[in-house]
Amino acid sequence: MMGRIYIALLHYPVLDRNGSVITSAVTNADIHDIARSARTYGVRRFFIVTPIAEQADLVRKIIGHWTRGAGGALNPSRREALEAVQVAGTLDEIIQSIDREESGPVKTVATGARLKDSSVSHGHLSQLMDKDGGAFLLIFGTGWGLAGEVVEHSRYRLEPIHGSGSYNHLSVRSAVAVTLDRLAGRKEGVR
Amino acid sequence: MMGRIYIALLHYPVLDRNGSVITSAVTNADIHDIARSARTYGVRRFFIVTPIAEQADLVRKIIGHWTRGAGGALNPSRREALEAVQVAGTLDEIIQSIDREESGPVKTVATGARLKDSSVSHGHLSQLMDKDGGAFLLIFGTGWGLAGEVVEHSRYRLEPIHGSGSYNHLSVRSAVAVTLDRLAGRKEGVR
Numbered sequence: 001m002m003g004r005i006y007i008a009l010l011h012y013p014v015l016d017r018n019g020s021v022i023t024s025a026v027t028n029a030d031i032h033d034i035a036r037s038a039r040t041y042g043v044r045r046f047f048i049v050t051p052i053a054e055q056a057d058l059v060r061k062i063i064g065h066w067t068r069g070a071g072g073a074l075n076p077s078r079r080e081a082l083e084a085v086q087v088a089g090t091l092d093e094i095i096q097s098i099d100r101e102e103s104g105p106v107k108t109v110a111t112g113a114r115l116k117d118s119s120v121s122h123g124h125l126s127q128l129m130d131k132d133g134g135a136f137l138l139i140f141g142t143g144w145g146l147a148g149e150v151v152e153h154s155r156y157r158l159e160p161i162h163g164s165g166s167y168n169h170l171s172v173r174s175a176v177a178v179t180l181d182r183l184a185g186r187k188e189g190v191r
Numbered sequence: 192m193m194g195r196i197y198i199a200l201l202h203y204p205v206l207d208r209n210g211s212v213i214t215s216a217v218t219n220a221d222i223h224d225i226a227r228s229a230r231t232y233g234v235r236r237f238f239i240v241t242p243i244a245e246q247a248d249l250v251r252k253i254i255g256h257w258t259r260g261a262g263g264a265l266n267p268s269r270r271e272a273l274e275a276v277q278v279a280g281t282l283d284e285i286i287q288s289i290d291r292e293e294s295g296p297v298k299t300v301a302t303g304a305r306l307k308d309s310s311v312s313h314g315h316l317s318q319l320m321d322k323d324g325g326a327f328l329l330i331f332g333t334g335w336g337l338a339g340e341v342v343e344h345s346r347y348r349l350e351p352i353h354g355s356g357s358y359n360h361l362s363v364r365s366a367v368a369v370t371l372d373r374l375a376g377r378k379e380g381v382r
Contacts, residue, residue: 029220033362040354040361077360162377163231169268170231170368171224177365178372185369186353 003129005043005184006106006137007176008094009034011050013147024143026055031062033173035081041180044135046085047094056087063087091139091150098135106135110154111179112145113168118159122182125158129183138179140172194320196234196375197297197328198367199285200225202241204338215334217246222253224364226272232371235326237276238285247278254278282330282341289326297326301345302370303336304359309350313373316349320374329370331363 012023072079203214263270
């Protein structure tokens with residue numbers, strides 16, 4: 001049985017271009033794109049993490065528009081995607097919530113284009129998920145990536161996505177889509 | 192030798208939710224996300240196709256800001272990505288331009304979440320590109336997907352991206368990233 005995947009998109013603590021820890025602003029395209037990718041690849045829940053109450057309220061309003069409001073009536077597939085989105089104030093809050101829901105503790109997986117000393121490749125993580133059958137939380141950072149403390153406290157550090165060369169500056173929306181496809185995409189006969 | 196990949200993002204002729212042929216509006220997030228994915232996966236050029244002169248001018252202004260203006264100085268990796276973006280009025284114009292540049296005619300590949308009777312899987316296309324060594328143009332639609340005439344005139348119809356179930360409503364930004372990763376991503380030992 002495939003492990004159960006959860007996603008967290010962190011707006012704090014993340015880095016800015018100089019490596020300082022900041023709180024980033026929530027982006028509308030992140031909510032929609034990642035919700036649609038999450039739904040496509042069978043993710044259990046997509047958590048948007050921000051400690052700023054006004055930003056959390058804004059996200060709840062957007063989700064409400066598409067799940068209970070006019071948007072959902074117009075676009076049922078968008079409603080379906082946004083139904084799995086949830087707002088949280090901190091990463092710890094999410095981990096506790098998943099732990100309560102699942103039989104065992106969730107395994108956290110830090111991601112990032114600049115992660116050094118990664119502990120697991122996409123292929124290896126996919127195998128682990130198959131074997132383990134438990135819950136895995138993939139943690140994605142906004143801004144210039146996850147703060148060191150998040151990476152250090154994660155159970156696994158996922159290998160950065162490699163394209164065809166040394167350039168890897170995917171948007172977080174694209175990185176989530178590619179990561180989910182590598183972990184949970186239906187494999188064709190020939191890859 | 193790997194075939195050379197070009198990308199076209201069409202804003203005409205594409206479908207609306209009712210299946211009528213329309214011209215869609217250019218989206219800022221499409222330009223940036225797809226340019227970054229294209230650069231990451233070694234795409235030769237990313238063409239944005241719109242027949243509307245005002246929209247084409249807007250895209251040129253955005254590209255200029257990031258390649259020659261203040262944006263590029265602030266963010267060199269964004270500049271590098273946007274340097275490969277080009278605006279065109281029609282798909283035919285692009286095909287002729289690539290044909291002139293390449294030794295042989297470019298092979299066109301229609302993509303779409305609802306493509307029926309696909310002629311090639313991602314794995315198969317990847318093999319074809321390796322063997323052929325020529326130029327391939329991946330055509331992506333905005334709105335509700337490519338109009339029938341584009342699909343019919345394409346050399347190949349790429350199999351839709353399958354997630355883990357029947358839902359597949361990825362954003363075009365995510366679909367481009369996943370498609371490029373499947374075709375040109377550096378393969379790990381275990382997938």
